[in-house]
Amino acid sequence: MGQARRRATKAEMLQKKKRAMDLLALGHTYQEIADDIGYANRSAARGLIETELKAEVNESARGVRMLRAQELLSLQQIEAKLLPVILNSNLSEMPGKMLYPYLETIDRIVKIKERRAKMLGLDESEEVQLTGGGQIQVIIDGQVVEKKRSEVEVEVPSNDR
Numbered sequence: 001m002g003q004a005r006r007r008a009t010k011a012e013m014l015q016k017k018k019r020a021m022d023l024l025a026l027g028h029t030y031q032e033i034a035d036d037i038g039y040a041n042r043s044a045a046r047g048l049i050e051t052e053l054k055a056e057v058n059e060s061a062r063g064v065r066m067l068r069a070q071e072l073l074s075l076q077q078i079e080a081k082l083l084p085v086i087l088n089s090n091l092s093e094m095p096g097k098m099l100y101p102y103l104e105t106i107d108r109i110v111k112i113k114e115r116r117a118k119m120l121g122l123d124e125s126e127e128v129q130l131t132g133g134g135q136i137q138v139i140i141d142g143q144v145v146e147k148k149r150s151e152v153e154v155e156v157p158s159n160d161r
Contacts, residue, residue: 017052024049068119079112 008016016037023033030042030049039045082105091102117123 017048020045020049021052072116072119075112075116079109082109082112
C-alpha cells in the first residue's frame with residue numbers, strides 16, 4: 001500500500017497557491033506547475049488555479065461593489081449640500097446675471113443625478129426597429145423583444161403648443 005498523504009497546512013496552501021499563480025503568469029503549463037508545487041497531475045494544479053482565480057474574481061467584484069457604494073454616498077452628500085441652495089432661493093425674482101451661479105448649481109445637480117443613474121443602470125439603452133409584416137422589434141440591452149404593432153402602445157409627441 002502507498003503512504004498516507006499528509007494534508008497541507010493553511011500556510012503551505014497559501015504558498016502553493018501563490019507559487020502556482022506566479023508560474024501561470026510566467027506562462028508555465030499546468031503540468032509544469034503541478035511538478036513544481038508537488039501535485040500528482042496537471043488536473044490538480046488546474047483545479048487549484050481555477051479555484052484561486054474564482055476567489056480573486058469574487059474579491060474583485062466585492063471591491064467594485066464597495067467602491068460603487070462609496071461613490072454613490074459621495075454623490076449623495078454633494079447633492080445634499082447643493083440642493084438646499086436651489087430650493088431655498090427665490091429664483092423667479094432674481095435678475096439675469098445673479099441667476100448664473102444658481103444655474104451652474106442646477107447643472108451640477110443634474111450631472112450628479114446623471115452619474116448616479118449611469119452607475120445604477122437606470123438609463124438602459126433601447127432601440128426600436130420596425131420590421132416587415134406588422135412586427136416591431138425592440139432591443140433593450142441586447143435583448144430582442146418582438147411585438148405585433150397592435151400590441152404596442154406608442155406615444156408620439158405632437159407639434160401643438
